Amino acid sequence: xxxxxxxxxxxxxxxxxxxxxxxxxxxxxxxxxxxxxxxxxxxxxxxxxxxxxxxxxxxxxxxxxxxxxxxxxxxxxxxxxxxxxxxxxxxxxxxxxxxxxxxxxxxxxxxxxxxxxxxxxxxxxxxxxxxxxxxxxxxxxxxxxxxxxxxxxxxxxxxxxxxxxxxxxxxxxxxxxxxxxxxxxxxxxxxxxxxxxxxxxxxxxxxxxxxxxxxxxxxxxxxxxxxxxxxxxxxxxxxxxxxxxxxxxxxxxxxxxxxxxxxxxxxxxxxxxxxxxxxxxxxxxxxxxxxxxxxxxxxxxxxxxxxxxxxxxxxxxxxxxxxxxxxxxxxxxxxxxxxxxxxxxxxxxxxxxxxxxxxxxxxxxxxxxxxxxxxxxxxxxxxxxxxxxxxxxxxxxxxxxxxxxxxx
Amino acid sequence: xxxxxxxxxxxxxxxxxxxxxxxxxxxxxxxxxxxxxxxxxxxxxxxxxxxxxxxxxxxxxxxxxxxxxxxxxxxxxxxxxxxxxxxxxxxxxxxxxxxxxxxxxxxxxxxxxxxxxxxxxxxxxxxxxxxxxxxxxxxxxxxxxxxxxxxxxxxxxxxxxxxxxxxxxxxxxxxxxxxxxxxxxxxxxxxxxxxxxxxxxxxxxxxxxxxxxxxxxxxxxxxxxxxxxxxxxxxxxxxxxxxxxxxxxxxxxxxxxxxxxxxxxxxxxxxxxxxxxxxxxxxxxxxxxxxxxxxxxxxxxxxxxxxxxxxxxxxxxxxxxxxxxxxxxxxxxxxxxxxxxxxxxxxxxxxxxxxxxxxxxxxxxxxxxxxxxxxxxxxxxxxxxxxxxxxxxxxxxxxxxxxxxxxx
Numbered sequence: 001x002x003x004x005x006x007x008x009x010x011x012x013x014x015x016x017x018x019x020x021x022x023x024x025x026x027x028x029x030x031x032x033x034x035x036x037x038x039x040x041x042x043x044x045x046x047x048x049x050x051x052x053x054x055x056x057x058x059x060x061x062x063x064x065x066x067x068x069x070x071x072x073x074x075x076x077x078x079x080x081x082x083x084x085x086x087x088x089x090x091x092x093x094x095x096x097x098x099x100x101x102x103x104x105x106x107x108x109x110x111x112x113x114x115x116x117x118x119x120x121x122x123x124x125x126x127x128x129x130x131x132x133x134x135x136x137x138x139x140x141x142x143x144x145x146x147x148x149x150x151x152x153x154x155x156x157x158x159x160x161x162x163x164x165x166x167x168x169x170x171x172x173x174x175x176x177x178x179x180x181x182x183x184x185x186x187x188x189x190x191x192x193x194x195x196x197x198x199x200x201x202x203x204x205x206x207x208x209x210x211x212x213x214x215x216x217x218x219x220x221x222x223x224x225x226x227x228x229x230x231x232x233x234x235x236x237x238x239x240x241x242x243x244x245x246x247x248x249x250x251x252x253x254x255x256x257x258x259x260x261x262x263x264x265x266x267x268x269x270x271x272x273x274x275x276x277x278x279x280x281x282x283x284x285x286x287x288x289x290x291x292x293x294x295x296x297x298x299x300x301x302x303x304x305x306x307x308x309x310x311x312x313x314x315x316x317x318x319x320x321x322x323x324x325x326x327x328x329x330x331x332x333x334x335x336x337x338x339x340x341x342x343x344x345x346x347x348x349x350x351x352x353x354x355x356x357x358x359x360x361x362x363x364x365x366x367x368x369x370x371x372x373x374x375x376x377x378x379x380x381x382x383x384x385x386x387x388x389x390x391x392x393x394x395x396x397x398x399x400x401x402x403x404x405x406x407x408x
Numbered sequence: 409x410x411x412x413x414x415x416x417x418x419x420x421x422x423x424x425x426x427x428x429x430x431x432x433x434x435x436x437x438x439x440x441x442x443x444x445x446x447x448x449x450x451x452x453x454x455x456x457x458x459x460x461x462x463x464x465x466x467x468x469x470x471x472x473x474x475x476x477x478x479x480x481x482x483x484x485x486x487x488x489x490x491x492x493x494x495x496x497x498x499x500x501x502x503x504x505x506x507x508x509x510x511x512x513x514x515x516x517x518x519x520x521x522x523x524x525x526x527x528x529x530x531x532x533x534x535x536x537x538x539x540x541x542x543x544x545x546x547x548x549x550x551x552x553x554x555x556x557x558x559x560x561x562x563x564x565x566x567x568x569x570x571x572x573x574x575x576x577x578x579x580x581x582x583x584x585x586x587x588x589x590x591x592x593x594x595x596x597x598x599x600x601x602x603x604x605x606x607x608x609x610x611x612x613x614x615x616x617x618x619x620x621x622x623x624x625x626x627x628x629x630x631x632x633x634x635x636x637x638x639x640x641x642x643x644x645x646x647x648x649x650x651x652x653x654x655x656x657x658x659x660x661x662x663x664x665x666x667x668x669x670x671x672x673x674x675x676x677x678x679x680x681x682x683x684x685x686x687x688x689x690x691x692x693x694x695x696x697x698x699x700x701x702x703x704x705x706x707x708x709x710x711x712x713x714x715x716x717x718x719x720x721x722x723x724x725x726x727x728x729x730x731x732x733x734x735x736x737x738x739x740x741x742x743x744x745x746x747x748x749x750x751x752x753x754x755x756x757x758x759x760x761x762x763x764x765x766x767x768x769x770x771x772x773x774x775x776x777x778x779x780x781x782x783x784x785x786x787x788x789x790x791x792x793x794x795x796x797x798x799x800x801x802x803x804x805x806x807x808x809x810x811x812x813x814x815x816x
Contacts, residue, residue, distance in 0.1 A: 014582045043587055074581035081586075166714050166809045173482035173812065174422045174711040178489075179451055206807040208814050295706045303582040306574050307714055309808065389808035399614040400717065400797035401574045404581065406616050 001328065002134065004107025005037040008056070011044040011113035011120065012081070014074035015156030016163075016305040017316040018142045019405070021112050022076060023066045024320020025140065026056055029108075032328055039104065040407075044080035044111075045120060049097060053104070059407055068405040070313055071395055073305035076407060083116070087126045094127045101135065108136050108327050112320070114143035114154070118335055118359040125333035125355060136327035139335035139355055140319055144302045147193035149361045150353035151337025155319060156302070158312030158388035161199035163304040164188060164297060165389060168211060169203040171295060172241055176209065181238040182291035183230060183284045186211070187277030189301055191247040194218050194365045196301065198377045198385060200243035205382050212240050217247035218364050219374035221256050226280070227287055229375050234288065246276045256280065306402050310391025315348070322350040346387035409736065410542065411442045412515025416464070417449040417456065419521035419528065420489070422482035423564030424571075424713040425724040426550045427813070429520050430485065431478045432728020433548065434464055440736055443516065448815075452488035452519075453528060457505060461512070467815055476813040478721055479803055481713035484815060491524070495534045502535045509543065516544050516735050520728070522551035522562075526743055526767040533741035533763060544735035547743040547763055548727055552710045555601035557769045558761035559745025563727060564710070566720030566796035569607035571712040572596060572705060573797060576619060577611040579703060580649055584617065589646040590699035591638060591692045594619070595685030597709055599655040602626050602773045604709065606785045606793060608651035613790050620648050625655035626772050627782035629664050634688070635695055637783050642696065654684045664688065714810050718799025723756070730758040754795035 006029050010018055022040075029035045040059070042052040054077070060066060069076060085093055101109070111121045121139035128135045141148045144160035168186060175184050190196040194216025204210035212233040215221060233240040248256040257276035277294040285292045319336045326334060334352040341347045369381035396403045414437050418426055430448075437443045448467070450460040462485070468474060477484060493501055509517070519529045529547035536543045549556045552568035576594065583592050598604040602624025612618035620641040623629060641648040656664040665684035685702040693700045727744045734742060742760040749755045777789035804811045 010585075014585050043585075046587070072581065073578050075585045078587070079585040162808055167708055167712070169809055169812065170481050170711040170713060171707060173480065174707050177418075177422050177451075177483045177487040179454070179486070202807070203809060206809070207812060209812075293707075295708070296704060297708075298703045299579060299582050299701075300575055300703070300705075300708070303578040304575070305578060386807055391808070392805060397800060399610070399794055400570055400799070401577055401611060401615070404577065404615060404617075 001034045002107050002136065003034045003036070004105050005039065006035050006108035006110065007039040007041055007048065007053070007104070007106045008077070008110045009041040009044045009048065009112070010075035010077045011079055011111060011117035012143065013114065013302060014079065015142050015144050015302050016073045016159035016308045017156040017312050018112055019072050019076050020070040020313045020316035021140050021142055021155055021320040023070045024317035025110050025324055026060060027066060027317070028321035028324025032324060034328060035108065036105070040077045043078040044082060045084065045097070046080040046082045047078065048100060051100065054407060065405060068396070068403060070317060071305060071308070071393055071402065072404040073303040076405060081116070084120055084123045087123050087130060098127065098131065098133055102133065106135060110138050110140060110323055112140045112142055114141065114145065115148055115360060115362070118148065118355055121335065122333070122355045122359040136332040138323040138327045138332070140323045141335060141337060142316070144196060145190050145193055146195035147363050148358065149363045150335055150358040152340040152348060153338060153388055155312060155316035157195060158309035159305070160196060160301050161202070161385055162309040162389035163301050163307050164196060164199045165202035166307055167297060168200045168243065169207055169209065172203065172209040172211065175239045175241050179238055180291055181234055182293065183240045183242070183288070184293045184295060185277045185281045185284070186241065186243045187246055187294060187296045188243055189297070190217065190245045192217060192362045192364070194245050197243050197245040198365060198369070198381055201377050202382055202385060202389070205379070205386060211243050213375040214243040214377060215245060215248055215375060216365055216370060216377070217245045217249065218370060220251040221248040222251065223283060230284055230288065234290070244276055244280055248276050306395065308393055309389045310393045311388055313393055319350055326352050343384065343387065409442045410515050410544065411444070412513050413445040413447065414443050414516035414518065415447040415449055415456065415461070415512070415514045416485070416518045417452040417520070418483035418485045419452040419487050419519060419525035420551065421522065421710060422487065423550050423552050423710050424481045424567035424716045425564040425720050426520055427480050427484050428478040428721045428724035429548050429550055429563055429728040431474045432725035433518050433520070433732055434468060435474060435725070436729040436732030440732060442736060444513070447512065448485045451486035452490060453492065453505070454488040454490045455486065456508060459508065462815060473813060476804070476811060478725060479713060479716070479801055479810065480812040481711040484813060489524070492528055492531045495531050495538060506535070506539065506541055510541065514543060518546050518548060518731055520548045520550055522549065522553065523556055523768060523770070526556065526763055529743065530741070530763045530767040544740040546731040546735050546740070548731045549743060549745060550724070552604060553598050553601055554603035555771050556766065557771045558743055558766040560748040560756060561746060561796055563720060563724035565603060566717035567713070568604055568709050569610070569793055570717040570797035571709050571715050572604060572607045573610035574715055575705060576608045576651065577615055577617065580611065580617040580619065583647045583649050587646055588699055589642055590701065591648045591650070591696070592701045592703060593685045593689045594649065594651045595654055595702060595704045596651055597705070598625065598653050600625060600770045600772070602653050605651050605653040606773060606777070606789055609785050610790055610793060610797070613787070613794060619651050621783040622651040622785060623653060623656055623783060624773055624778060624785070625653045625657065626778060628659040629656040630659065631691060638692055638696065642698070652684055652688055656684050714803065716801055717797045718801045719796055721801055727758055734760050751792065751795065
């Protein structure tokens with residue numbers, strides 16, 4: 001059994017469940033005899049390189065603190081968007097990183113993040129093997145986008161989907177009170193995959209009210225067909241509500257929101273998107289002359305821990321613990337994931353996949369989950385998502401708002 | 409004791425508590441022997457004029473339905489923004505209205521709404537007196553804005569304030585994960601009064617995290633002073649978060665959001681506001697060149713019943729029941745309200761005020777609740793708001809989202 005110290009990092013966009021995974025990894029490590037110190041990197045590998053480490057055995061005292069951490073949104077350790085260089089290129093940065101790992105006798109390396117973070121895991125793992133440094137490197141997925149390969153779904157998605165479905169039902173009620181024809185456009189995150197936008201249609205399963213359409217980035221957006229949809233909806237009732245993904249593109253590949261954005265790209269080359277909803281709203285206003293409104297769910301959809309999914313939080317913890325077990329059992333260069341063994345009753349088992357097959361690839365909403373016209377998702381899709389949003393966590397409130405955990 | 413039928417209407421913008429008041433009025437009426445039929449107007453006085461009435465004894469069956477109604481956001485009966493003409497002018501519309509009231513033998517008239525709706529109550533009451541039609545006309549306030557005169561606070565405000573405080577704490581966590589200097593502007597509703605924006609500072613009372621500043625419409629907005637504030641905040645930490653009211657104006661009276669709006673006004677002459685946050689964000693981006701973001705809480709702040717305040721819902725019900733008691737006791741032309749008899753422990757008693765002294769006036773945040781520089785609220789202000797957001801309702805969830813009530 002490999003003895004040594006462990007380090008944990010969080011990376012990428014915050015979610016309501018990433019701290020539950022941190023708590024799960026810590027819980028797993030606390031139970032393991034072969035683990036010495038447990039360090040947290042502040043702001044991911046960026047903080048590791050700057051030696052900004054925190055001793056988690058001291059900083060998280062007891063189960064009460066772990067429970068509070070699990071119910072706190074965003075990344076308690078901080079995050080980063082650092083992209084490591086190619087393993088076979090100039091290795092100055094890797095040599096610096098590994099001298100730190102060696103100095104601290106780090107033999108277990110856990111990194112919790114989305115697609116871009118799995119790229120970091122793959123590279124750290126590959127470099128360790130290349131230079132013969134014995135270390136178990138495990139990736140634990142999180143992303144509200146649910147677009148990571150090698151897993152049925154990602155921790156963080158269920159909570160975001162629950163917020164979106166709940167908010168959409170509330171927005172629908174709000175929009176239903178007037179009799180004046182109006183079109184409300186709800187803009188939802190998800191640059192490359194429509195899982196979050198699909199969740200906006202969930203009220204349809206049990207409520208008397210549902211959005212008229214949801215438009216996913218898996219289908220090209222056609223303004224003329226969209227106008228036909230809106231016209232038909234306005235004939236049915238005055239209060240039309242549609243969900244649109246921020247990542248919608250026209251057939252020629254241009255983002256719908258592109259006209260309203262700066263063209264700035266992040267370090268991974270992704271464009272910053274914003275404004276898809278407003279572009280669509282403006283087009284409706286000009287075409288139909290009716291009242292219009294855009295609601296951007298914005299960062300609330302990734303940080304609204306007050307309406308987190310208990311299923312999501314429990315799974316986020318489970319996959320964190322499992323990462324520790326797999327690492328201690330000798331695995332490395334793996335990403336933890338879920339395999340859904342049954343949908344009704346819902347059941348999953350934890351799996352570990354080779355990370356090199358997973359990093360930098362996108363898991364889109366499959367064709368059979370999208371209707372023929374490309375303006376809605378199927379009931380089968382909604383029944384696939386529903387188990388992930390079930391259950392409400394028991395939160396501790398102080399002064400009327402949820403109590404949160406924070407370091408120092 | 410005046411015998412006859414009753415009618416209830418909802419008007420103005422939706423809230424998370426307006427249906428709890430409807431439930432309260434219905435509960436009160438169901439217990440009264442002198443009440444015959446109980447009608448609901450669909451879409452306020454607009455629906456009454458169109459004879460779109462619903463029999464509430466049949467449509468709301470039992471306590472379970474009333475409880476579900478209380479936990480459902482927005483106006484279940486629908487709303488309107490209709491402004492009645494002056495009582496002493498052309499009275500065609502009033503003659504139509506009163507012939508309907510007489511036909512249905514309506515002797516009790518309850519109207520639940522904000523400032524504009526109290527204008528309707530005042531006029532219906534005045535006209536009834538003018539023509540000698542015996543009817544008890546009672547206004548029950550609701551508005552998330554909390555800006556109605558003659559009451560310590562309004563039902564609907566506590567739930568909106570709880571959503572804003574909770575979301576602000578979550579946004580602050582989300583913004584804290586990166587180390588790159590960034591300014592996040594959170595735009596909050598409240599055209600004329602800063603009560604909602606003040607609530608964004610509530611995390612300061614119990615959390616380790618709070619917005620750097622909140623800017624209320626009670627103070628002129630000065631861009632140079634604002635830049636000084638931001639510069640000072642960026643020196644303290646990289647993640648600056650400010651709350652701004654949609655109703656901010658410059659010293660010359662122009663709305664800060666005016667450059668980003670159409671100039672359209674509603675039937676009450678109020679300008680549609682939108683874009684204050686983006687105008688401020690853009691100014692920060694140009695001045696400091698740092699990363700910026702706007703989060704508009706938008707209509708979620710008035711319809712997020714999933715994070716309603718139990719205190720608010722209980723009071724909304726209480727004031728609805730009390731309106732019935734006061735009406736049966738012979739009062740008319742009154743608006744129900746609260747007098748706070750103690751802040752710690754929090755205690756209120758229900759009061760009834762003459763409506764003519766209340767309608768069309770705004771209750772702003774008092775001077776002593778705003779700091780000297782005009783960029784924050786005092787702790788006293790926060791302790792005044794806090795009791796209103798306490799408690800979480802027990803919601804029924806189905807398929808992972810709250811179950812809602814709806815008519816038909």
